[in-house]
Amino acid sequence: MDVLRVFNNNVVLAKDGDREVILTGRGIGFQAKPGQHVDDAKIVRRFVPADGRDPDHMAELLAGIPPEIIRLATDAMSRTGLAEQIEAQPTLVMALADHICGAIQRSQRGQTIEYPLEAEVRSLYAGEYAKGEALVDAMNDYLGGVLPKGEAVALALHLVNAGFSTGDLSNTYTMTGVIQQMLSVIENTYDVTLDQHSVNVGRFITHLRYLFVRIHQHQQLNDEPRPIVETIMTSYPQATACARKLAIVVDMRLSATLTEAEIAYLALHISRVTADAAKESSSELETSGTRTHNA
Incomplete structure (x- = not known):
């Protein structure tokens, strides 16, 4: 070379x-x-x-980060199952290394940051949050416990952000707020409480994350056969009506008009998560009634 x-x-x-x-x-x-x-x-x-x-x-950005911090970041990524991303996503390495550098400097000055999105990150991005915790632990093995546990939130957001191929977290912050708003719309429409740790809600959140990537890349689903889309909407009219409410949220927050195919697949997910919530609510009522009768 x-x-x-x-x-x-x-x-x-x-x-x-x-x-x-x-x-x-x-x-x-x-x-x-x-x-x-x-x-x-x-x-x-x-x-x-x-x-x-x-x-x-990219090289200019890397030049501003001490090489030992880059080595620390890549070693920690290798130890926590992120070795493939080192080669495939150099911008992720840069983002993590830059954040770590700042976190170390804050620690040396006795400064701490409270991340307001911790609850949302733990719930919506459980996998990335677990990786963030593992990264903090791995780096603290080298640094002697310098990094606060709370830095796992920021590192998790960087991992989520890597799916957007962008250099900052603005899209990820927006996505987090919009997902929470969409879940609230569903809960208010159906008068249920969604278990964000359930399998179907987890799948729905994953679907929303890929939806945001498609929106960002201007590649929404738009070539699904019309009969399939119409069958879904006819079979789940209430879920489709709710999906159209979510489409309004997307339009207002992201300035993007969802295609009919995207709305149809949102309806499918809405039907699943609300059915689960209804079953859970019914089960809790039955349990409560049994306890009252026995008393």
Whole structure:
């Protein structure tokens, strides 16, 4: 590999065959010049820009993060089952490393942050939150317990955000609020309480997350056979009416008009989660009645 551009002593942009790669490592850029061969022994990590990302911009961002923090982030990711994302999603590595760097600095200054979305993250993104906790634990093994447990919330949001291929958390914050609003609309429409830890509600939340990705990428479902869409809407009229309410929320919050196919599949999920909630409510009433009778 040959050097294309030197960003600092620890980050260079290089040519690897037909592609450009970002290389990090202590001293890899020291006295290096464009056209020179890269010292392979100094390479710690290589990042291949994806999704049309500008290699120069990514390299500039990496140059602002100490290499030992990048190593810490990637080692922690490897230990917590995120090794594949290191190569596939370099922007995720950068986001996590940058956040960790800031968290360490705050800890050194005696500052702490209370994340207001902790309850929502624990409920809506249970898998990512568990990964966030594991990342904090893994990094604290290296740092001697410097990071507060609450940082798991922010790390989980970065993991969720990776699905949007964006550089900030604005879409993820918006998505979290909209999902909560949509669940509230369903509960108020059907006068039920949804168990956000149930299997069907979990599937519904996953469906909503992919829906937001499709909206963001302008790739909503729109080629489903019309008879299938009409059959769903005819079979579940109340759920379809509720789904149209959710479509209004999406339009107001995200400025996106849902297709009829998307509305139909929302209706299917609404029918499932509300049926579960109704069964749970009925079971609780029966149990309560039995206790009263026995008393």
